[in-house]
Amino acid sequence: MRFSPARSALLLLALATPVAAQERPLAWTGARIYPIAGEPIADGVLVVHQGKIVAVGAAGSVTVPAGAEVRALPPGKVILPGLVDSHSHIGGAQGGDGSGALHPEVRVLDALDARHASIQRAQAGGITTANVMPGSGQLISGQTLYLKLRDGRIIDDLLIRLADGSPAGGLKMANGTNPMRAASGPFPGTRAKAAAMMRDQFIKAQEYQAKVARAKGDPEKLPARDLGLEMIGEALAGRRIVQFHSHRHDDILTALRLRQEFGFKMVLHHVSEAWKVAPEIAAAGVPASAIVLDSPGGKLEARDLSFETPAALEKAGAEVGLHSDDPVIDSRHFLRSAAIAVRAGMSRPAALRAVTLANAKMLGLDDRVGTLAAGKDADFIVLSGDPFSVYTQVEETWIEGRRVFNLSDPVDRTYALGGPGAGDPRRTPLCCYTSAWDIILAANGALQQ
Amino acid sequence: MNRATRLALLLLLAPAAASAAMPLAIQAGVLYPVSGPPVRDALILIRDGRITFVGPAADRMFSADHQVISAAVVTPGLIDGRATVGLSGLLNQPHDQDMLERSAPVQPELRAIDAYNGGDPLVAWVRSLGVTTVNTGHSPGALVSGQTMVVKTSGGARDREVLQPAAFITAALGGAGVNRAEGKAPGTRAKAVALLRSELIKAQEYVRKRALTDETKRPARDLRLEALGRALDGSQRLLITVHKAPDILAALRLAKEFNLQIVLDGCADAPLVLEEIRAAGFPVIIHPTMARAGDDTENLAMDTAAKLAAAGIPFALQSGYESYVPKTRVVLFEAAVAAGRGLGLERALASVTLDAARILGVADRIGTVEVGKDADLALFDGDPFEYTTRVTATVINGELFRDGPR
Numbered sequence: 001m002r003f004s005p006a007r008s009a010l011l012l013l014a015l016a017t018p019v020a021a022q023e024r025p026l027a028w029t030g031a032r033i034y035p036i037a038g039e040p041i042a043d044g045v046l047v048v049h050q051g052k053i054v055a056v057g058a059a060g061s062v063t064v065p066a067g068a069e070v071r072a073l074p075p076g077k078v079i080l081p082g083l084v085d086s087h088s089h090i091g092g093a094q095g096g097d098g099s100g101a102l103h104p105e106v107r108v109l110d111a112l113d114a115r116h117a118s119i120q121r122a123q124a125g126g127i128t129t130a131n132v133m134p135g136s137g138q139l140i141s142g143q144t145l146y147l148k149l150r151d152g153r154i155i156d157d158l159l160i161r162l163a164d165g166s167p168a169g170g171l172k173m174a175n176g177t178n179p180m181r182a183a184s185g186p187f188p189g190t191r192a193k194a195a196a197m198m199r200d201q202f203i204k205a206q207e208y209q210a211k212v213a214r215a216k217g218d219p220e221k222l223p224a225r226d227l228g229l230e231m232i233g234e235a236l237a238g239r240r241i242v243q244f245h246s247h248r249h250d251d252i253l254t255a256l257r258l259r260q261e262f263g264f265k266m267v268l269h270h271v272s273e274a275w276k277v278a279p280e281i282a283a284a285g286v287p288a289s290a291i292v293l294d295s296p297g298g299k300l301e302a303r304d305l306s307f308e309t310p311a312a313l314e315k316a317g318a319e320v321g322l323h324s325d326d327p328v329i330d331s332r333h334f335l336r337s338a339a340i341a342v343r344a345g346m347s348r349p350a351a352l353r354a355v356t357l358a359n360a361k362m363l364g365l366d367d368r369v370g371t372l373a374a375g376k377d378a379d380f381i382v383l384s385g386d387p388f389s390v391y392t393q394v395e396e397t398w399i400e401g402r403r404v405f406n407l408s409d410p411v412d413r414t415y416a417l418g419g420p421g422a423g424d425p426r427r428t429p430l431c432c433y434t435s436a437w438d439i440i441l442a443a444n445g446a447l448q449q
Numbered sequence: 450m451n452r453a454t455r456l457a458l459l460l461l462l463a464p465a466a467a468s469a470a471m472p473l474a475i476q477a478g479v480l481y482p483v484s485g486p487p488v489r490d491a492l493i494l495i496r497d498g499r500i501t502f503v504g505p506a507a508d509r510m511f512s513a514d515h516q517v518i519s520a521a522v523v524t525p526g527l528i529d530g531r532a533t534v535g536l537s538g539l540l541n542q543p544h545d546q547d548m549l550e551r552s553a554p555v556q557p558e559l560r561a562i563d564a565y566n567g568g569d570p571l572v573a574w575v576r577s578l579g580v581t582t583v584n585t586g587h588s589p590g591a592l593v594s595g596q597t598m599v600v601k602t603s604g605g606a607r608d609r610e611v612l613q614p615a616a617f618i619t620a621a622l623g624g625a626g627v628n629r630a631e632g633k634a635p636g637t638r639a640k641a642v643a644l645l646r647s648e649l650i651k652a653q654e655y656v657r658k659r660a661l662t663d664e665t666k667r668p669a670r671d672l673r674l675e676a677l678g679r680a681l682d683g684s685q686r687l688l689i690t691v692h693k694a695p696d697i698l699a700a701l702r703l704a705k706e707f708n709l710q711i712v713l714d715g716c717a718d719a720p721l722v723l724e725e726i727r728a729a730g731f732p733v734i735i736h737p738t739m740a741r742a743g744d745d746t747e748n749l750a751m752d753t754a755a756k757l758a759a760a761g762i763p764f765a766l767q768s769g770y771e772s773y774v775p776k777t778r779v780v781l782f783e784a785a786v787a788a789g790r791g792l793g794l795e796r797a798l799a800s801v802t803l804d805a806a807r808i809l810g811v812a813d814r815i816g817t818v819e820v821g822k823d824a825d826l827a828l829f830d831g832d833p834f835e836y837t838t839r840v841t842a843t844v845i846n847g848e849l850f851r852d853g854p855r
Contacts, residue, residue, distance in 0.1 A: 117747070121742070293774055293775040294775040294777070294778050294779050294782055295574050295775040295776050295777045295778070296539065296570070296776070297539035297775070297776035297777075298541050298771070298774035299773075299774065300540055300541075302774055303539060327742070328741075329739075330741070330742060332751075333739060333786075336836055339837055343836055343837045343838070343839055388835075388836060389836070390786065390788060390789035390835055391835075392789075393789075417752045417790060418742065418748060418749050419750040419752070419753075420718070420720065420748050421748070422748050422749075423743070423747025423748050
């Protein structure tokens with residue numbers, strides 16, 4: 001296409017006008033729908049409007065609103081809730097550094113690139129909500145961030161806001177060998193020392209909270225502000241879920257013990273050896289987000305990693321999620337983790353729940369995401385076939401009623417399959433170094449939606 | 450010989466005979482022999498480590514001494530085109546990491562067979578997922594890191610398990626071939642190519658002088674230059690890890706300059722230089738499709754296999770090298786992604802069986818299910834590439850391994 005000033009002006013105008021999310025209701029028909037909240041629907045109808053789900057049900061039982069745009073899908077298509085990844089490092093996430101083992105004041109929020117290619121690839125994998133975490137090289141490596149993977153220009157566009165306006169997120173903690181160092185210094189050299197340091201930090205936070213409470217707002221009596229202890233205080237108050245990295249079975253039990261001692265909300269992550277202590281995890285009522293890797297090993301504490309961990313947790317009655325740990329597992333292969341869990345004995349419903357509702361609960365977001373039900377966010381994906389098949393592709397990803405990924409779009413397709421450009425950040429119109437051609441491409445994309 | 454002596458001899462021989470693998474009769478709901486179209490309700494007979502019959506089950510009776518195994522789907526044992534299992538051990542501790550020697554940038558004399566630990570749990574792990582042969586050895590990370598060997602995954606390195614004790618010399622250009630440590634060579638891509646070029650020229654000189662008629666003028670033997678000499682005369686091929694398009698072109702340029710027989714390894718940017726790769730005529734062992742996409746591999750693609758197939762470029766797939774978790778990838782899963790992203794079941798299966806065997810130079814023994822070939826099979830309870838299908842058993846040299854089902 002030749003560059004035409006008139007056409008570009010028109011497109012710029014179109015871009016400048018904020019597109020209200022779906023003025024018209026949108027109805028999907030003909031797909032097999034897995035609402036997760038209920039039984040699969042063979043011939044389902046999904047109606048969304050203004051970013052929310054209006055209705056889900058079997059054909060004939062759902063009234064498609066007058067004026068709705070109807071998208072009748074060919075046979076064989078599947079609709080799932082947008083996938084929720086309970087543990088990811090997309091967006092070039094960073095957390096605490098090597099200067100110490102305790103960084104509760106460090107925020108992923110301050111170091112995340114909203115246009116990073118990994119976010120585009122996650123959309124291509126069907127992920128609509130992700131818990132983006134700092135690493136596991138510290139006992140407390142920082143504050144995690146729960147993101148909606150909207151097509152954003154800056155990080156603010158991806159945030160999930162709590163009722164008080166603050167960005168939703170958890171607190172990342174880790175035990176086992178990653179936060180340990182053999183040499184002396186600020187890091188623990190042994191497991192017991194690691195537990196003692198964490199316990200000590202929680203006690204400090206309790207005392208800090210008590211001082212704040214006693215001060216009753218009197219500036220003379222308030223302790224010096226400590227951002228780190230404030231954050232741990234949020235965990236102690238149950239406002240911030242502790243997202244706890246743990247592999248070996250005894251490390252898992254140590255985490256459960258700490259939680260019992262201090263009463264914070266917790267999710268266990270990775271849990272390579274959870275199959276050895278599945279009844280204890282279930283009895284504690286602590287959800288576990290497992291990783292399904294192609295092979296065990298890579299470190300001693302992952303030696304006994306098993307495909308069967310999710311099935312063992314399911315059998316024990318625990319809440320089981322799965323995560324990508326992107327880049328450890330590329331987000332584009334996230335559904336595959338559920339399929340491998342099924343291969344090793346997990347039930348199909350539990351495996352689908354593990355990449356949707358279970359993870360949503362682990363982030364405290366199940367009132368908004370993780371299922372297809374009236375009133376929930378209109379986050380859903382369209383698949384070409386069975387969710388567990390290698391031959392199935394994610395065709396479309398929708399967040400709050402807007403399409404963020406479309407396999408038939410050439411740029412999106414590159415992010416989905418790879419190839420030249422798949423490592424590039426998402427192009428943003430009207431930004432630095434943007435050519436007229438980029439603007440036209442972006443405008444066309446916006447208009448298509 | 451009297452009767453008593455003969456009886457004693459028979460008794461002596463009996464335990465040996467009993468310990469040899471029992472003849473196997475494998476009944477397959479569907480057999481993918483790869484050498485031909487799929488066969489429904491097939492029978493494969495195995496004796497003394499070889500395949501003695503392949504065909505429709507209705508065509509053949511077999512004697513009662515066979516152990517009978519049934520599987521929904523049977524394929525040739527899978528072949529991993531480029532691995533480091535057996536050298537990069539499960540635990541990832543200094544004592545079990547033998548895939549990379551960092552003392553010098555060019556060490557082609559390092560042989561995989563002198564470091565291979567067939568007892569490492571990762572060897573059994575890949576076997577449990579259908580892999581019966583690996584081209585394993587030194588990893589990327591040095592300009593010339595060593596050699597590979599082609600070995601069965603039955604757990605050892607005995608003669609019948611080793612198909613090629615010295616298969617390839619392993620080299621790497623680009624990010625995988627440079628040394629980022631300050632003051633170390635090669636520190637840049639261009640320096641890496643220059644260094645390799647100068648080493649090959651040294652090897653040319655060495656080979657010429659070693660052939661001098663005057664023995665006193667011959668240089669002392671040098672294992673390093675001898676190995677490069679084998680690369681120069683084509684008796685040992687170079688497996689060059691390259692990802693970015695300029696590095697792929699640099700490898701092709703070196704091959705042309707020195708008339709080297711090479712196999713390209715990795716090639717994340719292959720779609721950008723397909724025509725050049727095709728014209729050079731060298732095969733590609735494609736990067737693991739599930740490898741981390743970043744740095745040199747930021748543009749890696751799941752449909753590269755399909756693109757190479759369409760361009761008529763011979764290729765195989767690989768597990769590659771992993772420095773952390775997962776400690777190894779599995780070529781079954783890599784082929785699955787390729788199958789699901791444009792290559793299809795049968796073509797993907799060929800890429801991890803016959804095509805790989807051809808590229809590795811072992812197609813006379815493995816890669817298909819045919820009479821006379823090594824009895825290496827993978828048994829599945831469904832479509833081999835479906836994630837929810839399990840591997841129920843493998844057969845290597847006629848020996849049955851039940852590591853799973855997994």
